[in-house]
Amino acid sequence: MGIIVQKFGGTSVADPQKIHNVANAVIREKENGNDVIVVVSAMGHTTDYLIKLAKDVTLTPDSREMDMLLSTGEQVSIALLAMAIQSHGYKAISMNGQQVGIITENIHSKARIVDIKTDKLQKHLKEGNIIVVAGFQGVTTDGEITTLGRGGSDTSAVAIAAAMKADRCDIYTDVEGVYATDPRIVPNVQRAEVISYEEMLELARVGANVLHPRSVETAKQFNVPLRVRSSFKLDNMGTLIIGVEKMEIYKPVAGVAADSSQVRILLSNLPDIPGTAAKLFGALAKNNISVDMIIQSLASNGTNSIAFTVDAEDLDAALKTLNDEKSSVRAAEILIDKDIAKVSIVGAGMVDRPGIAADMFRALAEKNINIKMISTSEIKISCLVDKNNANEAIKALCKEFGLESTEIAEVKGDLPNV
Ligand code: ADP
Ligand code: ASP
Ligand code: MG
Numbered sequence: 001m002g003i004i005v006q007k008f009g010g011t012s013v014a015d016p017q018k019i020h021n022v023a024n025a026v027i028r029e030k031e032n033g034n035d036v037i038v039v040v041s042a043m044g045h046t047t048d049y050l051i052k053l054a055k056d057v058t059l060t061p062d063s064r065e066m067d068m069l070l071s072t073g074e075q076v077s078i079a080l081l082a083m084a085i086q087s088h089g090y091k092a093i094s095m096n097g098q099q100v101g102i103i104t105e106n107i108h109s110k111a112r113i114v115d116i117k118t119d120k121l122q123k124h125l126k127e128g129n130i131i132v133v134a135g136f137q138g139v140t141t142d143g144e145i146t147t148l149g150r151g152g153s154d155t156s157a158v159a160i161a162a163a164m165k166a167d168r169c170d171i172y173t174d175v176e177g178v179y180a181t182d183p184r185i186v187p188n189v190q191r192a193e194v195i196s197y198e199e200m201l202e203l204a205r206v207g208a209n210v211l212h213p214r215s216v217e218t219a220k221q222f223n224v225p226l227r228v229r230s231s232f233k234l235d236n237m238g239t240l241i242i243g244v245e246k247m248e249i250y251k252p253v254a255g256v257a258a259d260s261s262q263v264r265i266l267l268s269n270l271p272d273i274p275g276t277a278a279k280l281f282g283a284l285a286k287n288n289i290s291v292d293m294i295i296q297s298l299a300s301n302g303t304n305s306i307a308f309t310v311d312a313e314d315l316d317a318a319l320k321t322l323n324d325e326k327s328s329v330r331a332a333e334i335l336i337d338k339d340i341a342k343v344s345i346v347g348a349g350m351v352d353r354p355g356i357a358a359d360m361f362r363a364l365a366e367k368n369i370n371i372k373m374i375s376t377s378e379i380k381i382s383c384l385v386d387k388n389n390a391n392e393a394i395k396a397l398c399k400e401f402g403l404e405s406t407e408i409a410e411v412k413g414d415l416p417n418v
Helices: 016-031 046-057 063-087 119-126 153-163 197-205 213-222 276-286 312-329 356-366 387-400
Strands: 003-008 035-040 092-095 102-104 113-116 130-134 137-139 145-147 168-173 194-196 226-230 239-242 255-259 262-271 291-298 303-311 333-337 340-346 373-377 380-386
Touching: 003 016, 003 153, 016 035, 016 063, 016 130, 035 063, 035 119, 035 153, 046 063, 063 092, 063 130, 063 137, 063 145, 092 119, 102 153, 113 153, 119 130, 130 153, 153 168, 153 213, 194 197, 197 213, 197 239, 197 255, 197 340, 213 226, 255 387, 262 276, 262 312, 262 340, 276 291, 276 303, 276 312, 291 373, 303 312, 312 333, 340 356, 340 387, 356 380, 356 387, 380 387
Parallel strands: 003 035, 003 168, 035 130, 092 130, 102 137, 168 226, 194 239
Antiparallel strands: 102 113, 137 145, 226 239, 255 340, 262 303, 262 333, 291 303, 340 380, 373 380
16 A cells, blocks of 8 residues: 555536545545545636736736735635545545645745655544645745745646655646647647656656646656556546656657746947947846846947847846846847747767757748747757747647657647747
8 A cells, every 4th residue: 555646627627516426536546555645736727817816906916915815715725525435434634735745945935945844744544534635825934824836736736746646746727738849739749658857847848838847847856657548538547747867768759848928138339349248138137137148249230139038927027137238238229028938859879860950940941831939958848939929830840850640639628828
């Protein structure tokens, strides 16, 4: 008998019928002789609704109060799921982040988990309970409620699995596993039976929102066997995510994803002298603004332009910082491009294979898609393109790298907004 952590996302607990469906999946695992801890998200689009509600009250909601508000979504679903499990004749107890002792840093809206207390979880399991834990939330050592960032319930589940030394952490969602890209964009895309933590982490970071990036980071760090599987097809084992050293075969490209949450900032006519980039990026870093892609190019008149991308959420803060620095670096102009998307290919197998980047650029060129910026890392190549080209770029890249399948994936949601 082992401990299994299961996580069910918003679509899986969207209404009472679906909550009973989840209760059945949980009981099934209990009947297999396991201790079960279930982590759930807020019902359906509750978190989006709560964010809209706050914005209708004020355009600048306080981040502490925002966490107080958003954490209520998960508190509703844990209570309802515990009731559903009890109605089937099983012992269950719901717990919020504070009751468990999911301790986070003292930062609102994107706090990291620093510790998980296991004493109460152990006690409730020993008493024969199925434990239903609120995802996405934690508490600081001062008792302040925090949230982990959008999609953060995945991270709650994996962190609990690591702390409890669970046998498995199963992330149940509305698709049948990890596909080479979002099946809402390419319905005939291949599903992976197995993918490495390293590839999944890169894919999650570049926009494959099937898993929260920090959940994969945590699973990799603590070697938690992780699966993504369907809430609606419980017999399917979905996709297993394991260490790269255990993988025998890599494709050059395991997946494609797009991220349209960034904006590009261009500074032109900068003097070509030492220290300019250090000043600019130093000032941004000091204001806690992360920069992703960077290009510096030398113009023929001996001046530089520097283009870089930041999260759209950080645009106002970045512009304020740059305007403060503008005179010290003698920048002539600051231009902003909001209609961009970063399209990336990821694969551990690209390490030893030359020509993958060239194939990517050619596939985009054949569709007449202009590349605005490029960045590469060991197992990833990203191209910045116009936002309205993102889906076409993804389709072209899936075709180019042999990621299509003869089967059509079942999807529940609408096409993502890019
Ligand atoms: P949950 O509410 O269960 O957390 P999410 O919406 O966060 O669900 O994640 C599941 C969705 O992720 C799927 O509906 C799918 O459209 C999308 N998705 C994006 N990229 C991928 C991918 N590579 N593989 C599978 N699903 C993906
Ligand atoms: N409810 C939160 C969100 O919508 C957390 C999650 O679903 O993982 O982002
Ligand atoms: Mg999610």
